[in-house]
Amino acid sequence: MFPPELGEHGTLVHTRHGQPLPLSLCGEETVFVVRMATLLFRLTLADNIRQGVTLLYPGDVFRSAFAPPRSAAHLIALTSGEVLRYRFDTFSRLLSTSPAARDYFDLAVARQAARQAIHLTAVGQxxxxxxxxxxxxxxxxxxxxxxxxxxxxxxxxxxxxxxxxxxxxxxxxxxxxxxxxxxxxxxxxxxxxxxxxxxxxxxxxxxxxxxxxxxxxxxxxxxxxxxx
Known part of the structure; x- marks a missing residue:
């Protein structure tokens, strides 16, 4: 279940199709929790090699540190909806004080990692x-x-x-x-x-x-x- 604490401390962002979501705020790391939207995490490497890495669905969590360093990473809204945005230091403090928020984050990341493993296996095999x-x-x-x-x-x-x-x-x-x-x-x-x-x-x-x-x-x- 979505912990109420997450809604209380995040900034609600209304998304539209094609909207990029900045991965930093004034140079600081960010965290996104998807409320009602579908997002695409995409990487662009040297020689304009572009790849959609993973899709994010309602309930998913994205931390900008998930993007590899020295790469052009983009988080793009594919649908209209709602996303909660946090500065990482705020989100980190929330996880340290709220067991429910910590459990939610851990489960969301584990579920996403499992889904991405299936996707990579499908593409490769x-x-x-x-x-x-x-x-x-x-x-x-x-x-x-x-x-x-x-x-x-x-x-x-x-x-x-x-x-x-x-x-x-x-x-x-x-x-x-x-x-x-x-x-x-x-x-x-x-x-x-x-x-x-x-x-x-x-x-x-x-x-x-x-x-x-x-x-x-x-x-x-x-x-x-x-x-x-």
Whole structure:
């Protein structure tokens, strides 16, 4: 559960699509706690090598020290929402005085590390279809909500090019796999941003990472989400 102390000491930032979130305040380290948004942590290395490293969902925590030194790191809001921002010294004092805040931070970081390990394994070991399906399972697990006829719906937070970058795929390959999944009746897309998963169990059966990914979900069960 979200400790009340976190809300009392943080600065509420309202995000919009594409908004960069500065990783320092007057040269000081920052911490972000995601309330209601999806964020992307992206690195740009020498020779303009750019990579989306991880997605952050409601409940996640990001400390600017997570970014490697001597790299161009960016935290970008992919959706409108709310993020709590702290100076690191303020957040550190809060963790030292509030066991609930400390437990929340430790659990959030552990859950994110597990999710990132699954993502890295998928990119390094799974074939193109399994990589994309693992990513779709990630979105369904962390931002999907129940819809009619037993479907799960979520808004795709990344563009086709960004998804291809995140998964290490060619954009055309990505499009072909999505078309196949639609033709097989596993997905429907009324527009390019909205995805309905028609059979979550059937989709999960197509990647060996599905059970591990679903286990990284926040504590609240799917039934707690409002229906659309």
């Amino acid at each position: 799974l074939d193109s279809s399994q990589r994309l399906i693992t990513f779709l399972m990630e979105l369904a697990t962390h931002i999907g909500v129940p819809a009619s006829e037993g479907r799960i719906v979520f808004e795709m937070p990344l563009s086709r090019t960004e998804v291809a970058e995140y998964l290490g795929l060619n954009a055309d390959t990505l499009s072909r796999i999505m078309s196949r999944l639609r033709n097989e009746g596993l997905l429907t897309q009324p527009d390019r941003h909205t995805v309905f998963v028609r059979d979550l169990a059937a989709l999960a059966a197509l990647t060996p990472a599905s059970q591990s990914m679903m286990s990284t979900r926040r504590a609240a069960p799917a039934a707690d989400f409002p229906e659309r």
